[in-house]
Amino acid sequence: MKKKVLFIIGSLQSGGVSKSMISLLNAWDTEKYETSLLLCCKDGDVFSDYLPKNIQLIYNPVIEHVMGGFFSLKWLLVHGHFLLCLGVLLRLILSRISRPLASELIAKMMPVVSDVHYDLIVDYGGQQLLYYMVNKLSATKKVSFFHSDYSKWSFYYNADKKYYPVVDHIFTISQICVDSLKKFFPNCAEKVSIMENISSPVMIRRQSLESIGNFEVQIDQMKADGNTILCTIGHICRGKGFDFAIEASDILKRNGIKFKWVFIGKVLEEDLLKFITDKGLDDNILLVGIQSNPYPYISLSDIVVHPSRFEGKSIALDEAKILCKPIVVTNFSTVGDQFENRKNALICDMNGKALADSIVELINNRELSLSLIDYLKDNIQDNSSEVKKLYAFIN
Template identity: 25%
Template sequence: MKNIYIYTRYGLALGGVGMALMEILKRLNELDGIKLKLIVEKELFFESFLTDKVPHDIEIMYLKNQNAYENLFLVKKMKKILTSAKSSKIKILIIRSIDRAINSINIKKTLKNENIDILIDFDMSLCGKIKKLKAKKKIVWVHNYINIYPWYSWKNNIKYYDNIMVTCEESKKTILDNNKTLGNKIVKLYNLINFDRVIEMSLQKVPLIELSFIKDKYIVSVMRLDSKQKDFHTLIGAHKLLKKEGIKVKHYIIGSGPDRCSIEEEIIENNLENELILLGAKKNPYPWIKNSMFFVHSSKYEGMPIVLVEAMILEVPVISTSCPVGPSDILDHGKQGILVKMMDSSDLAQAIHLMLSDNKIREEFKKKNKDWLTEFRCSKSLNTLKNVLDLN
């Protein structure tokens, strides 16, 4: 029996990384000869949306009991500082350093007496600690643009992993640009995407109260309301330019996140409440994607945005910013969808206008996407994963 431990800091949140983790857990759990354990760090202010989707026979180990943790005097102080608008950057840095130190102690205590054959660091959360952790094989999964992580952590420690899983060619190149000796450790593996599940969920009925929304002509985005990563300023700017030219379209945005209030304020300031409509998070966004005219993705950096592939599975054309890393790989450098410049409202506005006005272009993308999607079939990625885990 091979003991495989998967560590995640963010993987139970509703989003691309979370959905990728759920599919991997499901697929690995179907294999014989392995025992899976999921180690989860419960962070402050973090909601675990996907806990009930973890297969029931996989043990979940929490580093922190959330209620007990949040009742600690120190943690209450930390929470107050982190949420206060008056807190200085130095105070916030100190508090986050304390939190990281607590996490480090908890990780070592949790894993100390465990017999680990394979330890998978699913979101690079163990990078600074990996050298001191014991496992026969250590694997890291790079789901995002690696240069957003603290350079002193990943550049000094990524060499201590036996394998580095990347989700696109661009990501591999970025790592090799920083350290050419890692080439034999890097494995490109597209996230496991269950095509049948996406199609099946897209056919589910939406609540009666939402039917009038979904029957309208609209375009859609599904992304976290986080302005640090997602480029809402450019998206809002694009709609401002379109409205100035007399081009109006309803654009539904599905997702939740820390910057909802500031995004909403910017939408109101630009009189775009009837164009940009925040619908909040939805456990099943697929009927909304399927019934849209096309999908728009505006971001400053990515890893492999699964939602772009999911839109293509549902025969929905895609516009995406050409940010590092992922969209260019998924859209085959602009052959399978429209890639626009980062942080360029004018370029995005032109792409939206073109897709709105030219039905022929939308139909061409739908046809081309069918053949291209073979690249992202789950079976292909699963075989690669089994090879890395020595399960074949």
């Protein structure tokens, strides 16, 4: 009989964790293992079309709504879940006081979706998914992932410190992230290690050739008019540095640089859109929203810019490297895990002027730009073999 494996993720919305989950599952041996995916929330799903066909998708709308906001209260009432409705109200109040307690309450309210005893369960999202996995699901081995530098995201420490000691392993995505977890959880140090986000060059190149319709024609015309095409992927918010990108755009425009900057992602902070308009940048910044396949946009761009304030290890940047684009990236704490300045990217300070200066340097210094591209072409890595680190827990 095939061994049974369950992966758990909050959603397949836009974002690096969702994309990383899809890449992992496409590298996973679904012929050898009977594989299921518990998807807690379908709202905003953009990646499910890329799931391997023989993965069993598990979804229970009750889980989505106990994780939801005030809109979910109506759904729970209509469907007769009166106690859960009270629980969600309590959780919304608790979330203002204690994120760990609110997250543990969500896990308690989440119904058991399977009575199967799995050989391996992989929590890919952390927090309430971790607590739910530990308390309500049965498995021989249970593994959790944390996708960032814990020192930048320690809001759930008071709950995590109870649950991390009882899982079999904790994976994270870079050495800095490993060191951070070990510092916060020294009693778990022996079971913390790296499993990189999987980026398959074959899959990414194939998807980069997909058509994006009329936008390709628009980009070609923009280039013919002398514009440099910039591209940034991420949730449009200050955490991802989009305020820096807007400031850089203003500087570029005032200095006579012809450019179009494509922003790919969900708008999380609406006031940034007003910032764009107030600076007169509506013609320079192109908001294309969430894209399940961003690779054609990267492929059509001249420079990829990543202005983030913090990252675990950015999968968007790994993808830009595979597509061999010159990259400008801010000096966040884990940037050294992916880049060496002026070798495979330009690393700049976290402000709009530094971003603008680096962009201008790449535009004007063709030799530097080509040297970055050549290095990336010579150092493309396929890390699909990272899945073997999970196989070790079931073989």
